[in-house]
């Protein structure tokens with residue numbers, strides 16, 4: 001038996017096979033080829049395999065999600081058969097006498113640039129598609145495989161680290177747990193693990209070897225331990241621990257339907273954070289009073305092109321309707337930093353966390369922002385939707401947002417499209433600047449929601465993605481707590497309400513302090529709703 005320790009990001013015990021996620025190497029080497037005919041043939045075979053895979057995906061998508069959503073795989077097949085695309089690849093192989101991988105990668109880059117430079121938004125979106133199909137061919141040529149396609153039974157996923165875009169692609173019904181070599185507890189992958197309610201361990205280091213793929217494993221998310229080839233004794237102990245955990249969870253069930261109230265009668269709203277419609281089940285199951293943060297950017301991360309107004313409208317409407325009148329706070333897209341989406345065509349930045357992200361993208365590319373706002377104002381007719389804006393640093397930004405909202409409403413009105421006139425508006429408090437001007441900001445909005453993940457990173461100057469800084473990362477730092485207190489006082493002084501939607505809201509050691517600060521709401525992963533309710537009810 002092999003025992004490896006890491007840092008737990010979500011408790012629970014999982015038992016199953018380990019599968020090591022292999023990230024494909026994106027470094028394409030240019031090598032000289034003597035037999036260009038054979039190389040061209042090698043490419044054609046890879047292309048045929050890719051077309052077959054796409055046909056299979058089309059059939060699966062057709063059955064699972066309908067024709068409109070399956071279409072993308074037909075478009076991808078057509079791209080691979082496109083004569084210009086094929087001619088470019090053949091020409092590079094023959095005239096430069098180089099390997100097929102290099103010819104495919106170069107053609108993909110050239111075509112993507114060409115599409116991106118077109119005026120038409122639809123054609124611009126094809127840039128990501130041509131890269132996507134080319135990646136498929138490159139994977140086949142290099143024999144690379146993430147291993148996930150073979151995942152027939154639920155597995156414990158191991159990886160060096162997982163980007164949010166990779167995590168969202170996993171078939172969640174087949175993930176028993178995560179174990180990663182790197183990563184930090186505030187990364188979006190850790191947040192996803194908590195939302196999905198599955199045991200996860202990060203920061204296991206180099207001891208977590210690729211060779212362990214396929215072997216029996218156990219994740220103990222309580223102690224942050226991974227066992228490979230567990231012996232009988234450990235297996236038995238872990239099975240018992242798992243049973244106990246399930247019993248504990250059953251006990252919490254008894255708190256369903258009960259109020260979030262302290263012994264002295266102070267009440268607080270407990271809402272849940274989601275990233276996807278598929279998380280709604282967990283929200284309802286755990287009896288959350290509403291949705292305090294819907295990270296709408298996951299809609300963009302899951303797509304290969306900008307989600308249309310109709311696509312967004314139907315998702316927001318579904319969430320609002322499912323919550324049946326309970327509050328649903330939808331945050332406008334927070335792309336950038338670790339949440340990268342190819343089709344946004346964002347430049348590489350030296351300091352992405354301090355860069356072009358979130359509201360900064362929305363205010364400089366209003367066409368993207370307006371599409372989302374139109375969908376939100378329309379969907380607000382179907383439930384209790386509030387809109388929240390991320391990464392705010394100034395009153396001017398809020399005023400500019402309001403101007404854009406006024407334009408959106410005017411357009412909808414002129415087009416005769418129904419929308420809700422008065423939607424509650426709030427901002428995230430996740431920059432020290434927003435805390436310092438919170439009194440002025442509170443005059444402009446209905447509510448604040450403190451994003452402690454970013455607020456902590458910007459206050460302590462500690463990259464939330466960098467696991468090497470974990471020893472310096474103090475989520476209970478007095479500076480962070482003082483900022484939350486200051487924002488709360490200023491919100492209340494101007495008649496606005498305030499909650500926390502960052503991970504700190506679920507820190508049960510701080511619940512009492514948050515109650516003392518007079519916070520109105522805490523929004524946490526669905527799995528933390530009942531433990532938090534229990535803690536609140538124990539407080540004086």
Ligand code: PEP
Pocket residue numbers: 293295334430450451452453454455501502503
């Ligand atoms: C936060 O920063 O605390 C937050 C809730 O937003 P995200 O984690 O998505 O950046």
Ligand code: MG
Pocket residue numbers: 390430451453454
């Ligand atoms: Mg944030």
